[in-house]
Amino acid sequence: MRITLRAFSLSLSLVLAPMILGCSPTATTTLQGSWPAPRGPEGPPVLPVANEGVIVEYHRPVPMRDGVRLSATIYRPAAPGRYPVILSRTPYVKASVGQAGVDRRLKFVRAGYAWADVDVRGRGDSDGSFRPFFQEGEDGYDTIEWCGRQPWSTGKVGMVGGSYGGYVQLAAGVRRPPSLACLVPSVACPDPFVDGLLMGPTGLPGPLSVSWYQYTTGRMNQSSAATPWAQVFKHRPLITLDDAAGIDLPFWNEIVEHSQLSPWWEGARYQNKLDRLAVPALHVSGWYDDEQVSTLTNYVRASTTAADPAARSGQKLLMGPWPHAINTSTKVGDIEFGPTAVIDLDALILRWFERHLKSVPNGIDQEPPVRLFVMGSNVWRSEADWPIPRTAFTAYHFHSAGRANSSDGDGVLAADLPSSPSALAFDSADADTYVYDPQDPTPFITDQNFSQVGGPDDYRHIERRDDVLVYTTPPLTASVELCGPVRVVLWATTDAPDTDFAARLCIVRADGTSQRLCDGIVRARFREGMDRPSLVTPGVPVEYSIDLWSTCQAFMPGERIRVQISSSSFPQWDANPNTGERLGFETSTRKATQIIHHDVARPSRIILPVVPASGSGLSR
Template sequence: MAERWGISIPMRDGVQLAADLFLPAATEDGMPTIVVRTPYGRQSHALIQQARFFASHGYAVLNVDVRGRGDSEGVFTPYRNEGRDGYDTVEWAAAQPYASGRVGTLGGSYLAKSQWLCALEHPPHLQAMVTLVSPSDAFVEWPTGTPVPSHLCWLFLVSGRTVQNTHALDWENIYWHLPLYTMDEAAGRVIPQWREEFTHPTLDAWWQEISYQQRFGEIDLPVLHVSGWYDDEQVGTLRNFVGMTTHAPSARARAAQRLVMGPWPHQVNESTRIGDVDFGPEAVIDLSGLELRFFDRWLKGIDNGVDREPPVRYFLMGKNEWRDASAWPPPDTAYVPWYFHSRGSANGSIGDGTLSTRKPSVEEPADRYKYNPLNPVPFLTQPTSEQIGGPDDYREVHLREDVLVYTSDPVHEELEVTGPVCVELYAATSAPDTDFMAQLHDVWPNGYVQRLCDGMVRVRYRHGMDKAVFTQPGEVMRLAIDCWNTSHVFLPGHRIRVHVTSSAFPKYDRNPNTEDALGLSERLECAEQTVYHDALRPSAVILPVIKR
C-alpha cells in the first residue's frame, strides 16, 4: 500500500487544505476515489484504518482536514465553506493521474452534512455518497430558536485548530449558566459562533445559506443513509432518505437510495449495548462491508445486486432482529391514536393517567402542573458523553408532580411500533411562551421505564420557525409534537407510556416563560400548564403500528 502524508489541495481562493492519500499496493490507472473531509483531525486512528480498508479493496482514499482545522489553512466557520471546498476537493481528486474520475464521499455527523452541502454545488465527478448520522437544517433537531446547551460543548471541541479537551470542563454546571448568550464565558472561552447564532432566532437567510433539506430536487446521486434509533441527530437521516426517494431529480437516483437504521447512538455500530439495555448479537453489523458494496456498485460499476435489494433495512428493538422494507415508513403502517385519560390527576406515575385506544368522553377533566425553570425535569444523559440519551430508565423522573404520565394496561400480544411518532397535544399555559415535551416509553414488567423517542414544541414557534407568535393566557393550542422515529415491539406484559412536561434539561435549554429575546435574559418565570383530553380536545400519541 502506498501512503502519502501531508499533501496539499488548492482551493479556488488560494487556501491550501492538508490531506493524506492512501493507494492500493498495486497502483493502477483508473481507480475510483473516496474523499473524507473532517474537522476532527484527518490522522485519527479510525480514519486511517478506514482509509486502509478501502485502499486494500482498490480505492484511492483522501483524508482531508477542512478549512481552518488541523494542518489546513484558512479560518474554520462551521459549514460555511464546506460546499465550495468540497467541490474543489472532489474535482482535484478526480484529476489525479491514478484516478478514474469517479469520486465518492464518506463520513458521519459533520462529515455527513458537509457532503450534502458539497452535492448542492454539483461537482461533475461526484458519483455517490455514504452519509452517516447526518445533522439536519437549523431548528429541525432543536426547534428552540436557540442553540442547545450541548452545542456549546461541540463548538468548544472545535474552537481551536485541533480537537479541544471537552472532558476538562464541568459541563453539568456550565449548562445552568444564564444568560445563555454568555455561557461560553462560563466555559472559559469566548466563542463568536455561539453568540452569532443567538442573533438569528428564526429561520432566516443566514441559516438558509447552509440549509439543504429543501433542495433534494437538486441532488442526483445514489446515497447510503445510516443512523440509529438513539442517535441524537436521527431525524436528519430519515428526512434525507424520504426527501431523496421522493424528490431526487431522476428515477435512477430515487431508486438508488438505501437506508440502514440500527439500535445505535450517534456513534453507530460500536456495541450491542447502550447503557443497561443489550440489543443482542445481531446489533453490530459489517458496516464497512456494506459501505464497500455500495461504492463498488456506484463507483466501480460492479453488478453486485445492491440496487436490487430492499431499500430499507431496520433493526426491530424488543425482538432484536433486522427487518426489510420497501420504503420509509414501511408501506403497511397503520397510524393508531392512543388517547390520554385521567380524572384530573395524571401527575407522576402514582397519578391516575391512563392511555388507551378509547376516545375520551366529554366530561374528562384536564390535567395541570407548574413548570418552574429553576427546577427543570431532567433529560437523562451524561453531559460530556458522545451520545445524548439512550434507552434510559425514567422511573425516578416519573415520580415528579410536574410530569404528566399516561400508561396503558399491559399489552396481551406483541405490538410493533415502527415509524414516525407524533403527540397531538391540546394544551394551554399562563405564560406568553413556554415549552411542551413528550416522550414515549416501554414500561417493562420489572418496572424499568425505557425511553424510546421524544420531541418538543416551543410555543412561540408553534406556527413555524420563521417567526415568533406568542400565546394568550389560557388560549387552548393544538400542538403537534414530532417525537421522531422508532422501531420497537412492546412484548406481552409490557405497557405503553407517554409523559408530558415542559423541560428536558440539558438536552434543551430551559424556556424562561417570558417574551424576552431568547438567550439574552436571566429573567425566569413559572408557568401554569394545562393539558386537555376530552371529546373536543382529544390529546393522544399517534403510534405507527405494523400488523404482521
C-alpha cells in the same frame, strides 16, 4: 436544580472515531450476501502493519476557489493506474486517525481504491478559519473536483463519514459536483432548528452543544474534561454560555443571535435542496442516534424528490439499534440487542462502492431499499420504503380523573376517544394541570457532553416529579410493534406568553423500568413554524404538534406503552424562561401554570406507528 447524568458513557475518542471513519473500525470484509450481514464470530482479521503496495502522501494541498488551501492525506495503490477515490472530510483532525482507521484505509486501497482524508477549512492542517456548516457546501464541491482531477483518479468520487462528516457529504452533494458518484452519509447532522447542535426546535442551540463548539475551536481538538458542565448548563443568558464554559466562541454568539429561521441560515441548509441531489446515497443511522431524524428525513426526501429517477431509486436506508457511535457494540446503555446487532458494515460499503464507483453488477441496487432492526424482537428486516407502507398510524388518547401528575397519578393512555362509554371508567376529568418552574426544569438523562445525547435510559425517577404528566396503557395482552415516526397532538393552555411542551414515549417493562424510546419538544412561539414566531395569548387553549422523531420497538405481552408530558427536557434543550423576551438573552424567569386538555373538543393524543405482524411480503 439537578442535572441527571446518564450512566451510559463512552470516552470521546471512542465516540468520535466511528464518526470519522463512517462505521465500526473492527468490521470484517465479506463481499458476498445481502446487506447487512452479521459480523462473524471469528472477529476482526489481523491485518499486516507493513504498507506493501500502498503509497501514502501527507500534507497534499487542496486549493479552494478563494485561494485557501486545505490539507489532504492520500492513501493509494502503488501500482500505476487510475482508481476511484473515497473521500472523507472531517473537522476532527485527520491526523488523529489511529491504527484501526489506518488499517481500514489500507483495506480499501488494497481493494482498488484511493482514499483521501481532508481536514475541513480552519481545522487540523488546513488553512482558513473554521465557521461550522456554512463553509462546507462550496469547499466540499471543490475538494470532490480536486480528487476527480488527480492523475491517479478515474474521475469518480464517493464519500464516507459520519455526523459532521455526513453533513459535509450532502451539503456538497446538493451542489452536484460532476465527479461525485455516490455517498455514504452516516448519522448526518441536519439543517438548522432540528437537533440542537446547529439550533433546535426551541430556536436556540441545545446547551449540551456548547461542548462541541469548544471541542472544535482552534485547529486541534480541545479537551473539555475539566469543565464543570453541570454548573455551566445552569448559566443564563444562553448567549454567554460559552464564557461560562471558559472560552469565547464567536460562532456561538452569532448563532444565538439568529434565533429563528431566516435567509441568514440559507448557507447552512441542504435538506431543503435535496431535490437537486443527483447521486445514490446509503443513509445510515440508529434508533438512539441523537441526530436520527436527519437520516430518515434525508432518505424520504431524496427518494421522492431527487433530481432524476436514477437518483431517487438509488437511495437506501439502514437503521440499526445504535447510538451516535454506530455499529460499535451490541449493547446500548443497559439494553442488550443480541449478536446480530453489530454487522459487517464495511462489507456493505465496499459493495456500494463496487457498484457505483466501478460499475460492478453485484445486485445491491436490486435489493430492498430499507433495512432496519426491530428492537425488542431483535431482528433485521427488509422493507419496501420508509415509513413502512403498511403502517397503521393509530391515535392513543390521554385520559385521567384530573390527576395524571407523576407515575403515581391516574393518567391512562388508550385508543378510546374522550368521554366514550368505554373511557368513562378512567376519564372523569377534562384536563390535567402542572406548574413548570424554569429554575427547576424537568431533567433529561444524558452524558454531559456532545458525544451522545440520551439513550434507552430509565426515567422512573423523573416520572415521580409533580411537573410530569404520565399516561400509561394497561399491560398489553398481545405483542405490538411500533415502527415509524411518532407525533403528539397536544391541546394546552398556559398563563405565560411563551413556554415549552415536551413529550416522551417510553416502554414500561415488567419490572417497572420506564425505558425512553423517543421524545420531542415544541416552543409555543414557534407553533406555526420556525420562521414565524408569535407569542401566545395566556389562558387560550392552543393545539400543538410535537415531533418525537421515530422508533422501531416490539412491545411484548405484559409490557406497557407510556407517554410523559412536561415543559422541559434539560439540558437537551434550553429551559424556557416563560417571559416571552428575546431568546438567548433572558436572565429572569417566571413559573407557568400549564393545563393539558383531553376532552371531546380538545383530544390530546399520541399518534403511534403500529405495524401489523404479517403482510410485509419481504424477507425477515
